Amino acid sequence: MNSGGNENMSYRSLYISKNFNLFNRCVGLPIQYRNAVALDNIRFVQTKAAKEDVLNRYKEKLEKKMKEEGAESIEKLQEKYKDKIEKTKIELNRMDPLTDLEEYERKATKNGHKVTKLRSPRSPEAPVKPYKVLDDFLKLEKIKDLSPDQVEFLWRARFQEKENVLVAVIPRDIYQKLYTNARENPSFILPLPKEEEGVEIHFIQWAFPGPNTTHCMFTSLAEYKLHKEYAKPHTTLMFHHDISDDKDIVLMNGAVEQDANITLPETQLLVMNLQRFYGALAESPASIRRLQLLKDFTSGNENFSLDVVIQEAQSLEN
Structure with a gap:
């Protein structure tokens, strides 16, 4: 059914918006500092620009889903679909x-x-x-x-x-x-x-x-x-x-x-x-x-x- 496909797209969108992260490339730093900063940023800390870029790309779909579910914010929507997001992550990472x-x-x-x-x-x-x-x-x-x-x-x-x-x-x-x-x-x-x-x-x-x-x-x-x-x-x-x-x-x-x-x-x-x-x-x-x-x-x-x-x-x- 089409509605199921839209929901899956929404779950994946939520997952991307929540977990889209970038390596800090440490441009311009000496090699020893670049290595240290890279290790310190092993958690893939989001940059503000990257996060905004993702939100802008999926803004319309997220706002539509928020309206359908009566959620006050993206964070509330993420919390509501937390279990389904985790299930989707497991399926995406599943071994064949x-x-x-x-x-x-x-x-x-x-x-x-x-x-x-x-x-x-x-x-x-x-x-x-x-x-x-x-x-x-x-x-x-x-x-x-x-x-x-x-x-x-x-x-x-x-x-x-x-x-x-x-x-x-x-x-x-x-x-x-x-x-x-x-x-x-x-x-x-x-x-x-x-x-x-x-x-x-x-x-x-x-x-x-x-x-x-x-x-x-x-x-x-x-x-x-x-x-x-x-x-x-x-x-x-x-x-x-x-x-x-x-x-x-x-x-x-x-x-x-x-x-x-x-x-x-x-x-x-x-x-x-x-x-x-x-x-x-x-x-x-x-x-x-x-x-x-x-x-x-x-x-x-x-x-x-x-x-x-x-x-x-x-x-x-x-």
Whole structure:
């Protein structure tokens, strides 16, 4: 909405008018005094001219906002929006974990690791297919009176003859933890060891297309960074929780794309680490550390470390 955009502009204007500062350049002073004065002015003290220049540039917008909010002065307006100004500052300074991975990729290339061949993106004009629900695989009416073991048998049999598929039956309590963490941390990265390429990074995205369906998509980070929203996932997992309340199980199925540069065993390793990082295993110091990495990635925390992610993914500790 336009009003939201104007408010953001106002918050940024307030932030600039409050914090726009200049170094004292100490022109004409001997070098030793210039250094001393520079250190003394490390707090970026505003000059009167600089402050007036900023206020003049945003005067009309600030006065309009003052009138809308009934504020008596700019200082009163600043005080009113103090919390939102601080929030804006945090957002402006937030780290982008994906950008932080570029250094790791440069090192890998420098060390002679081969780069996996990239696939072409999906076409923006391609029609979006409707997502599949549990009833597309097993008719709910026919399984409603079956036991969990009988449902599991039918579920696994449904995909027995298919290639490059992943199938699982997950206890509801374990899935609930996975689901909660996915909601709070809808994207992440996972490493995949490669014999010739070293470690290949994959981007994880969660989606919630329906009330009883959750998707988890795996895309090579290189393809995601190149094609963004048009990158094609090499693997998509579908979680169906239609019968979780009645039978205490969640059904999962997934498939590896035929043209993907990844094998089924490699995908299974990614899925195993997906489970470990999203806390689906029992509580332990290792799972707590992995959950913290999830949160640091989501928040853009500067303490997030890809090296630590790789270390935790390769650790045998659960």
